[in-house]
Amino acid sequence: MPDEMPYEHVLIDDPAPYVRRVTLNRPEKRNALHAPLRAEILAALREADGDPGVRATIVRGAGKSFSAGYDLTPDISPEHKGRSGQGPGKFQRDVVDGWMGIWDLAKPVIAQVHGHCLAGGSELATGCDLVYVAEDALIGYPAVRFGVPDMQYHAWLLGMRKAMELVLTGDSMTGVEAVERGFANRAFPAASLDEEVLAMAGRIVQIPPDVLQLNKRTVHRAMEHMGMRSAIRTGTEACALATHSDGFKEFMEAAKETGLTKALTRRDGAFGDGRTAG
Secondary structure (H helix, E strand, C coil): CCCCCCCCCEEEEEEECCEEEEEECCHHHCCCECHHHHHHHHHHHHHHHCCCCCCEEEEEECCCCCECCECCCCCCCCCCCCCCCCCCCHHHHHHHHHHHHCCCCCCCEEEEECCEEECHHHHHHHHCCEEEEECCCEEECHHHHCCCCCCCCHHHHHCHHHHHHHHHHCCEEEHHHHHHHCCCCEEECHHHHHHHHHHHHHHHCCCCHHHHHHHHHHHHHHHHHCCHHHHHHHHHHHHHHHCCCHHHHHHHHHHHHHCHHHHHHHHHHCCCCHHHCC
């Protein structure tokens, strides 16, 4: 592995020949995606894309979860302003452009999902080319209970009926269900997930890298001709509009007054899941 930029929020290793691995490393926050972490994920992926010794990259999370979603704590760090311009919808455009930018990398990126993969975490996984999950993972978008998704992948990956059910309830899928419904490629027991994902990566990197990269593009170009990229980008406007809705404002005000944990517990109480499960 060549000399790389210093990272504070991700771990980098090369666990097998031609395979780079990027591990989200905020386990105490269930790998909540604040701006510095998002920036480092994308930087590490771009670095791997330019490394001739890498043919595929795995993204996973340290601790109990892949990622519980976006960190709702305000971040005003001037060095993490994003590239999508200012004005209404800036955050939504920025995160979606980031995850969709994974599509534009030459080399395949694999999401290795365990534990919670919620909201922004599911968007990160969606941006990856392949998704392998633990059977008991929980994948969903509970934030639809007070707002609209930033990256609206649901109809494209799950089909209209399952997508509609998930965005109207905020319910989560298990890893097994995610495979059955088309969100993920394969599900494995959590204890063997590392081993199984490395085995799949090992198969992929046997392909000549120039052919591998062209084959990645064929699938993405087909999805783009069907309108996936433009539809997801258009969805950021609906997400931005939702931040002006009464429901969104009420949730954010509750989070400010009582704390985020209590606001989330209240949000999920009627559904018997999330922080209220068990």
